[in-house]
Amino acid sequence: MSIRIAIIGAGIMGADHARIVAEDLPGANLQVVCDASPERARKVAQAFGATDAATDPLETIRRSDVDALVIASPDETHAPLSLAAIEAGKPVLCEKPLSQSAKECLGVIEAEVERGRRFVQLGFMRRFDPSYRDMKAALDDGSLGRAIMMHNFHRNVEAPANFTGQMAITNSAPHEFDVSRFVLGADHTAISVFQPGGVDASKTGAPVFMVLETDRGQLVNVEINNNAAYGYDVRGELVCEKGSIFLNVPATTRQNGALMAFERYASDWRPRFAEAYRLQDKAFLHFVRTAEFPAVAADVWDGYCTALVAEAGVKALKEGRRVTITRAEKPSLYDR
Ligand code: ISE
Numbered sequence: 001m002s003i004r005i006a007i008i009g010a011g012i013m014g015a016d017h018a019r020i021v022a023e024d025l026p027g028a029n030l031q032v033v034c035d036a037s038p039e040r041a042r043k044v045a046q047a048f049g050a051t052d053a054a055t056d057p058l059e060t061i062r063r064s065d066v067d068a069l070v071i072a073s074p075d076e077t078h079a080p081l082s083l084a085a086i087e088a089g090k091p092v093l094c095e096k097p098l099s100q101s102a103k104e105c106l107g108v109i110e111a112e113v114e115r116g117r118r119f120v121q122l123g124f125m126r127r128f129d130p131s132y133r134d135m136k137a138a139l140d141d142g143s144l145g146r147a148i149m150m151h152n153f154h155r156n157v158e159a160p161a162n163f164t165g166q167m168a169i170t171n172s173a174p175h176e177f178d179v180s181r182f183v184l185g186a187d188h189t190a191i192s193v194f195q196p197g198g199v200d201a202s203k204t205g206a207p208v209f210m211v212l213e214t215d216r217g218q219l220v221n222v223e224i225n226n227n228a229a230y231g232y233d234v235r236g237e238l239v240c241e242k243g244s245i246f247l248n249v250p251a252t253t254r255q256n257g258a259l260m261a262f263e264r265y266a267s268d269w270r271p272r273f274a275e276a277y278r279l280q281d282k283a284f285l286h287f288v289r290t291a292e293f294p295a296v297a298a299d300v301w302d303g304y305c306t307a308l309v310a311e312a313g314v315k316a317l318k319e320g321r322r323v324t325i326t327r328a329e330k331p332s333l334y335d336r
Helices: 012-024 038-047 057-062 075-087 102-115 130-140 165-172 174-184 274-290 300-319
Strands: 003-008 028-034 052-054 068-071 092-094 120-122 147-155 188-194 208-214 219-225 233-240 243-246 255-257 260-262
Touching: 003 012, 003 057, 003 274, 012 028, 012 038, 012 068, 012 274, 028 038, 028 057, 038 052, 057 075, 068 075, 068 274, 075 092, 075 102, 075 120, 092 274, 102 300, 120 274, 120 300, 130 174, 130 233, 130 243, 147 174, 165 174, 165 208, 165 219, 165 300, 174 188, 174 208, 174 219, 174 233, 174 300, 188 300, 208 300
Parallel strands: 003 028, 003 068, 028 052, 068 092, 092 120, 147 219
Antiparallel strands: 147 233, 188 208, 208 219, 233 243, 255 260
């Protein structure tokens, strides 16, 4: 029987998940597209042939013709809607971040622990990206020795109107917080945040530069520049004792002309991470079918760890000092 999926939130990511469910996930049916705006819900539902459109997320979660949810509504709704899905006993693929508050993440952890199983897969899709997966595999095979540093660049073309330096830490950088934990198999213990001279942290797209420390002694740096102008550009290099591993950006062509060769940049993250999103959503479908949590996917414990780093990062930026990070005890449900 096909799995009936409802998408909550029909913005840029909700529409992308609707497309993947409708066109790229055999065995899934795009059942409902729900959005606070009825026009937007209808438009995305029509574009991808959903059975229905709706405006109330809680009603949508409880519908008897919905087996699983994709939550792609605004960040502050992720934890409350995940809780409602857990309450309804339905698996969820929830976009990142789970919450900007580590305490709120603990509430979701508690709800899963009470029910004795995981329901929420978090949308940290870079864990499924072939280039990060190869980076991790190369580290894990041991031939390059111990990892000592990880460099990360994350650039968007233009920041949305409300995007401050603080949001760079709470909305963009969680990808690097999560993927560095995933690749290194380590937890972050401290964060320092810097901004280039003359930058006003409250301004749209203000860049931030972070240095994180891990419990294995590694250093991780993260540049977030949401006003890079030239294209969507995510880069990373893992430096090990005997060599390094650099992420190659997938490019289908290289153009030559006027004594130059060049490759195209995407205008946002969807083309760069298209395969990661597809593999992530495919893993979610398998999770819904079998209740076996996908081996590489992020769960709510990972979401909590990331929220702790983001909270510490915001504090480090505000107070201009290094902030240490301590975690609650991990419930055994999240042991891998
Ligand atoms: C956005 O919310 C995303 O999740 C994108 O993947 C990321 O590149 C962008 O910086 C975020 O704002």
